[in-house]
Amino acid sequence: MDRTEIKTILPHREPMLLVDEVVKIDEVAHGKYHVRGDEAFLQGHFPSRPIVPGVILCEIMAQTSCILLKEDLYGHTPLYRGLDHVKFKRQVEPGDTIEIKAQILQKKLKSYFVAAEASVGGELCARAEMTFALVPNEVFLNQK
Numbered sequence: 001m002d003r004t005e006i007k008t009i010l011p012h013r014e015p016m017l018l019v020d021e022v023v024k025i026d027e028v029a030h031g032k033y034h035v036r037g038d039e040a041f042l043q044g045h046f047p048s049r050p051i052v053p054g055v056i057l058c059e060i061m062a063q064t065s066c067i068l069l070k071e072d073l074y075g076h077t078p079l080y081r082g083l084d085h086v087k088f089k090r091q092v093e094p095g096d097t098i099e100i101k102a103q104i105l106q107k108k109l110k111s112y113f114v115a116a117e118a119s120v121g122g123e124l125c126a127r128a129e130m131t132f133a134l135v136p137n138e139v140f141l142n143q144k
Contacts, residue, residue, distance in 0.1 A: 001067075009070050010063060011077055015040055018060045019100075022067045029102045031064030037094030052092040057126040058083060061116035065102040065130060069112055076134035081111060086128040096120045110134040 006019055022031040035042075035052060042050040066078045092098060102116035110133060117127045 006067070009073055010066055012063060016059075017063070018056070019063045019067075022064055022100075024067060027068070027103055029064050029067045029100070031060075031067070031100040031102070032097055033060050033100070034097045035092060035094050042094060050094055052096075052098075054086075054088050054126065057088070057092065057098070057118050058086065058128055058130070060098055061100050061102060061118055061126065061128060062130055062132070064100040065104075065112075065114040065116050066132065068102060068104050068114070069132070069134065072110070072134055075137055076110070077137055077140040078132045079135055079140075080130065081133045082131035084129040084131075086126070088126050090120065090123055090125040092118075092120055092125050098125065105129070 001023065002021055003017065006022060010017065018033050019031050020033050022029055041053055041056050045051065045053050066073065069078060098118050098120055100116060100118050102114055104112055105115050106113040112132045114130045116130060118125045
C-alpha cells in the first residue's frame with residue numbers, strides 16, 4: 001500500500017507520516033521510508049552531517065508495526081506503552097531507503113507487543129521491541 005492507503009489506517013500526517021509504502025506478507029509488515037534530506041528532524045541533527053535520530057528510527061518502525069493492527073485500529077489511536085531492547089547499529093543518512101520488518105509477538109486485550117528491525121541495503125540499522133496501547137478516539141481526543 002502507498003501513502004494514500006496508509007493514511008486510511010494510521011492517524012499520522014505530514015510531516016510525521018514516516019512510512020512511504022508497506023505490504024503485509026503472512027504476519028510480517030514490510031515497510032519502506034526514503035530519507036529525502038529535507039525532513040525537519042535533519043535540519044538540526046546535525047547541520048554539518050545530517051543523520052536520522054534514533055527516536056525517529058523507532059517512530060518509523062512503530063508506524064510500520066501499526067499496519068499490523070489495522071483491524072483493531074479503527075476508532076482507536078495507537079500510543080507507545082514501552083520501548084525495550086532498543087539497539088542502534090548503523091547511522092541513516094539522506095538518500096538512504098530504510099526497510100522495516102515488524103511482527104506481533106503477543107496481544108493482550110488492547111495492548112500489542114511487537115518486534116521490529118530497520119535496515120538499509122541489507123545492513124541492520126536498529127531494532128526494538130515495542131508495546132502499544134490502543135486508546136479509543138473519544139477518550140484520546142478528550143484527554144488533557
